[in-house]
Amino acid sequence: MNMIPGDAAALEPADYKSSVRPVWCPGCGDHAVLLSFQRALAELALPPEQVAVISGIGCSSRIPAYLNCYGFHGVHGRSLALASGLKVARPDLTVLVASGDGDGFSIGGNHFLHACRRNIDLTYIVMDNRIYGMTKGQPSPTTEPDWDTAIAPGGTGLSPFHPLGIALASGANFIARGFSGDLGGCARLIVEAVRAPGFSFIQILSPCVTFRKDQQRGWKNLVHPALETETDDAAHAARRLMDDDGFDIGILYRGSREPYQPAPKANLAPSHLETEFVI
Ligand SMILES: Cc1ncc(C[n+]2csc(CCOP(=O)(O)OP(=O)(O)O)c2C)c(N)n1
Ligand code: SF4
Numbered sequence: 001m002n003m004i005p006g007d008a009a010a011l012e013p014a015d016y017k018s019s020v021r022p023v024w025c026p027g028c029g030d031h032a033v034l035l036s037f038q039r040a041l042a043e044l045a046l047p048p049e050q051v052a053v054i055s056g057i058g059c060s061s062r063i064p065a066y067l068n069c070y071g072f073h074g075v076h077g078r079s080l081a082l083a084s085g086l087k088v089a090r091p092d093l094t095v096l097v098a099s100g101d102g103d104g105f106s107i108g109g110n111h112f113l114h115a116c117r118r119n120i121d122l123t124y125i126v127m128d129n130r131i132y133g134m135t136k137g138q139p140s141p142t143t144e145p146d147w148d149t150a151i152a153p154g155g156t157g158l159s160p161f162h163p164l165g166i167a168l169a170s171g172a173n174f175i176a177r178g179f180s181g182d183l184g185g186c187a188r189l190i191v192e193a194v195r196a197p198g199f200s201f202i203q204i205l206s207p208c209v210t211f212r213k214d215q216q217r218g219w220k221n222l223v224h225p226a227l228e229t230e231t232d233d234a235a236h237a238a239r240r241l242m243d244d245d246g247f248d249i250g251i252l253y254r255g256s257r258e259p260y261q262p263a264p265k266a267n268l269a270p271s272h273l274e275t276e277f278v279i
């Protein structure tokens, strides 16, 4: 990792780019999400050594390798557990978490609920392509019930998971949706999410152009700016979600819950921690 000493305010988006070349397919939405991370970090003027990006497993979860800051590519579905531990131990760091719809809503679904509930000051960004991209296109929790594919002929018939609704019901303090085709909009959402105290959740619609070729053209035409401005009223936000078509882009909800931040333990030396487990 290349650390950049000096004046963070003078940093450009390119300064947050690592020397590792992305292996994503040409045209994958995740390329634009990566650029929006870089743009947001530059706008926030965060020194790279003050930022950590934690992920799980999947195409989307490769993002920490491509960013010039601290990063950890964890195990499938466990990004929020790792990030929560890091933020509690190092509250001085700005911690962002990157995931996909399979990683974050399926195997990591339970962590999602409780991260919203705990309200630790994290920014959680899920690149949702309604598919398991890395493992070649199995249906995910957000796949449409009638999406017909060789592995699920005729579709799964299952109702999709509603990420924004789950986040709201579970207590997330900031909830938004972006589209990778709107790079500037995604960067703005990330800036707002990082500035918002507590647990911030952004679903970014990020097409998989290899296993959901139908998506890219369709999503460009379907996304539209939110008809209403953000609200701080959870009941109003919930009512708005009743009419949500899944393509409404913008900030839905900004709450005012105090973030959870337990006082760090005075002595974190391994020898001291060991004594706590002595039976
Ligand atoms: C414990 C475990 N189970 C399953 C896998 C296989 N696996 C790797 S990536 C992935 C799905 C990723 O889907 P998603 O999070 O939507 O990311 P995408 O590739 O679509 O960006 C799965 C099931 C794994 N690596 N580890
Ligand atoms: S398989 Fe899909 S999600 Fe993965 S890099 Fe290619 S286009 Fe992106």
Ligand SMILES: [Mg+2]
Pocket: 058, 100, 101, 102, 127, 128, 129, 130, 131, 132, 133, 140
């Ligand atoms: Mg996916």
